[in-house]
Amino acid sequence: MQKEAAIREPLILGHKTYHDVTEDVCRPIEDKAPKMWYILFGIALVIGLYGVGSILYLLGTGIGVWGLNKTIGWAWDITNFVWWVGIGHAGTLISAVLLLFRQKWRMAINRSAEAMTIFAVFMAGTFPLIHMGRLWVGYWVMPIPNQFGSLWVNFNSPLLWDVFAISTYLSVSLVFWYIGLIPDFATIRDRAKKPLAKKMYGILSFGWSGRAKHWNRFELVSLVLAGLATPLVFSVHSIVSFDFATSVIPGWHTTIFPPYFVAGAVFSGFAMVQTLLLIMRKAMGLEAYIHTKHVEYMNIVIMVTGSIVGTAYITELFISWYSGVEYESYAFINRATGPYWWAYWSMMTCNVISPQLMWIRRLRRSLLFTFFISIVVNIGMWFERYVIIVTSIHRDYVPAAWSMHFPSHIDIAVYIGTIGLFFVFFLLFARYFPVLALNEVKTILKGSGQSYKESPDYHKHH
């Protein structure tokens, strides 16, 4: 068992027993859903369906229903894509990287963070699909043998790398998440009384019996997958950033992009985790497992990645001037002072200034403040992508082609719709899946549980 200094804050508050953990996690699944759940689910579903309807209209009519034009070929579509992929970063980072670094506090949050990751990547994946002019031939991006002659994909294209990066990330995340769920599903199965539930959770738990051998394999697979997933955490957003970095457009063509995008992604991912968990711990009575210490840890991650992002912004700004390249310098002057100055300064305020407030201990331990900042950061990160994409191409090389971008209502509907769909998925997850890795949490109960830490024999035993 993990040895932990007594002065460290306990990760599980109160006097929890193993049974309490099981009860706390399983009860919401077994009980009837509260009215609030139905209301939220209803709202999310309506918004999600509106988004689906808008997507169908888009597919039926043409990309012209968006606000794009001859100069600005990507705007909200790819902004949303990168934004969602970024959000989808925290889960794997928490489960894989923190697992490798043996950060036990991840156990309380990794399940929902991973779920969030997967749903976010679903949403992200929607955009590259629907932004295609001809979705019905979109499968041509796969290097599949075909009868079109010797037609093959273009391996030089970052968009193709994207296809591989995103699909790999999604599949590895999905498997990792699912492996973690198996013992917990088995617990629910064992407690389930209704035949349907028993059957369903029985299927989902793959015949888990909790034998030592199973646990041994479970640990091994988790470690292997963590090893696989860790490079993916860095590769996915690096490759997404290549979409821009390998181009010739000033403001896109930047070698700083891969680390800058990864940091930004972790930054926004953690912010989203905060947003979701702060609500969930209250709604589902998980205050004992997800508490100030966890929030504080996450706020520190936000602060560090936020600082990296801020440094990247300023580096970019400096280099644009230092390069002496007409177009490069103008791209940044235009960002800060051009027609989209408000987007740039929203981004700067949200992403550079707000995380710095986390240096103050009182603030980073304030749940209300954290919730507020997590929203701010996600707004900021949306603007970051919008600024990078739109303000770079709306005024690039040839001034006669300069243009402006105005979103159409379909642009907005599709974006809001994906948020709705995301919550549909997340609410279903919260209702039917164990939101806490209960079996994993049990492993730290005695090492980091408050009651154990405070008991007089805590040190004697170890």
Added chain:
Amino acid sequence: MEMSKKYWKGIDELKQTPEFIKHKDQEFPNQQSVEDFLADENLAESSTARRDFLKFLGFSVAAATLAACEAPVTKVVPYAVKPENVTPGMPTWYASTYYDGSSYASIMVKTREGRPIFIKGNKDFGFTKGGTNPQIIASVLGLYDSARLTQPLYKGSKTTWGAVDDGIKEALKNAGKVTLLSNTVISPSIKRAIAEMAAQFNGEGESKFEHIQYDAISYAGMREANLLNFGARIIPSYDFSKAKTIVSVGADFLSTWLLPTEFAVQYGATRNPEGEWMSKHFQFESVLSVTGSNADVRSMIKPSEEAAVLAYMIKAVQGKAATGGSWKAAADKAVAALKKSKKSSLVVAGSNHIGVQQLANELNNILGAYGSTIDLSNTIELHQSEDAKALKLAANVAAGKGPDVLIMMGVNPVYSLPNGAAFAKGLKSIKTSVAISSFEDETASNCTYVCPDHHQLENWTDHQAKAGEYAIGQPTIRPLHNTASALESLLVWNGAANRGGQDSAVAYDYIKATFAAMNPTGDFNYLTHNSCTTLPVVPAVLTFTAAAVKDLPKSADTEVVFYQKAAIGNGQFANNPWLQEMPDPVTKVTWDNYITMNPVEMEGKYATTYDQEHGLNLATVTVNGKSVTLPVYPLPGQAPKTIGIALGYGRGANGENIGKAAFQTKEYGGHAQTEDGKLTPIGANVFGMLSTGATLLYSAAAKVTDANGTYPIAATQIHHTVMGRDSIVRETTLSIFKEREKDAYNEAHKLQKLDKHGKHVEAPVSEFDLWAAHPVEKIGHRWGISIDLSSCIGCGSCLIACQSENNVPVVGKDEVRRGREMHWLRIDRYFASDEEAAVGTKADKETFSYDAAEIPALNPSVVHMPLMCHHCNHAPCETVCPVAATTHSNEGLNQMAYNRCIGTRYCANNCPYKVRRFNWFNYPSYKKFTEVNPAQDDLGRMVLNPDVTVRTRGVMEKCSLCVQRIQATKLVAKKEARVIADGEFATACSDACPTNAIVVGDWNDLKSMIREKSEGVRAYQALEEVGVKPNVWYQVKVRNEDNSLLDHIQVAEQAHH
């Protein structure tokens, strides 16, 4: 290609075995015939069980259902008998002549399988020497306009030619007074027919018959002035190619004034800085015109100051003291240049005021231009409008005192007369009114009879646009509808001929006879081959006599100029969607007219910027008690205290059926309608505001009042300056160009690199390469384009030619407003800002302000820059396509495989030139484009070029460098077993360019023009430092101006290196 080899199917055929000979004609040996099969007796014994029957039934139903799901059958009608000279897939070209009442040119018409699909200027024959304008090129679309009348009308309902002819003949017989109101007739045959008609009516000294010529845009002022000064109502020929100094006072001679098809070619020839001399062009005008945008020195004047400017120059040229206004500095420069060039000068005035034209004549006379740049003998026969007579007739008709029979041919007075509405009312009281018109337009819809004329491309016509040339227009297609040549109609009504039906030879025979009479030794076949022949010109003995200048225009606080736009002109092509969507060369606005005003004057009152969502403010202009409300457009270079409004808009104000594209459309398709259910016209008609003095006047005193609201404007360019960027547009002065090395004005971009010793050295961009080089030099063809910014006048012909050649869809105003026009070739127009010494040169690098650089100068110099796909050898679009839909050909072309494109638009984003165009919708079928896109119309679709794919939605498209023409050229050369000659291949744009600014060719042909151009001192590549290695070269713009600041900067720059 040797094809003498013989192949055998097998050894049997070679040896001609008996077995082989027996079965030779049978495709399938040992085949059992159907009869044999059915005769098999065992067949009757076979039984079909119930289950089998159900299986067959099921299969049949499924098969029938599946078969019913198939795409609808489209029929192809093959040639049963191959027509002579028509080979499917091979174009046939006809030499012909274009004349529409204002524009004139010798043209070549390309037909495919009997359909005319493309028009270009005839560079070999005719005095226009290949010059065209957008309207001429776009006229081919007019042939397929579904609103064209298909048969004659009597009181608005369809009737037969027989009934029409009987009715008109009867009316003519009983008429006391007959008037023929036509546009300028330059056809010797029609003139002869009219003369015969007149002779018949006016037999015994009577004056029953009168022929009045009337044009919407009148040049009567010139003719009247020449009558006063030379005693003849003529318009002389002008030769801009001989003019070392050109002074234009309000004449937009490159685009809309008098005979731009000829003048643009001549002017282009004088704009070559490498030549012996380069003309110096001064422009004094109110509205920044295409011509003004090309001037070396441009001065802003009010229309009422035109006379003063000319009077000042008359005095100053003679060394007399004179006082000038705000324009004095420019006028002094002009005077100095005129004094130097003397008789090699040319002064033209655009005004239709007799007095102003007299002053221009006087100045030309002092300079000695007559006999040098002006030829009084070979007169221009166009524009014979007799304003006084026409206005008198109009007044009479309006007062209900019109003639008994009024025949109107090629005119639309209800639309274009200042008192058009009253005229329309009066027209109804005329016993018999006849309109010879292709549409039931404003005038025709008020007439008793409407006799639809053939389209030009269906018709035999003859022309004498200048005294010294006889030209012929020949049909290139059998008439599509039951229409008749105007000439034939006149002859029939005169009793000189009978109707000949759709294949009538009446006009043909008559024209042949006319030609024989005019040119007894001429060969008609040879004439039709060339389309024209010269006629002897009698040298005119006309001498200048001074005449008193009367009634000079009075000045007013605010003056309005009514001008023509390059695309829409006098409005007769308002229904042509190509022209409506052609960006105005100066404002870049499509689908509208507007009030032009200098942005400096608009400050604080009206919006001076606009984009997709932010329109322009409306204002009301009142002239002579008539008002019109239009958006106010910020036009730099507009003279202070003046405004401009384009004529030719507001067609079909009463919903006349003049064509789908002439009306406003709604955001989701369909026509917009006014409150009373009528179609909403595009823009507003301001012909009603013209003043009528001795002639029609195109400027007046005006009052501008603010109106509430804003109006969305659809412009293809919303940013107007080049922001001091020196690798897009390069400009220098003639003196620098002549005296300095290339470094001064066209320095190659250099980058830093490390040499062998680790030291930083500068090296040209060509030394830096991220990629393994594509083999370029000496490997096959390498197609390239050179565009001379000095000779490009921005007229827009190339843009329309490209649209016509490449089936570029029309997308309508709403889509253009959203920044989604589809033009493969665009013409960027840059205004200089106060931060720049010239377009693209920062005045002071230290104090340069980007904010200030966004604002054009008060009277900016202008550069037009045609831009199409640069076919980069290291194309950034090619590397980013995930499915390799855009690739590089081994001939240097950047190609699009539409079928492969999945529409990620990454290529468009990554294009530094932003020339790629995405199919946002299905333009050939989506309801939004039914009214505007010809490809959605059964008839309009006929104009599509069968060599070019019509693109579907969701795919990217762009300039292909007319790859279909490259292939055709290669094929011809291959069949003849020779290499392609330089100049043999031309793109649509280079074909259309009146000034030969666009040169295309094989860069690997070392002796080719394109190779020479690409290696010239003026050659540069736009955005060279991006390293994309384009196959397009630009030639530095050289302005023949005194720009000491630019000179200073460029000299210093050179010293620095």
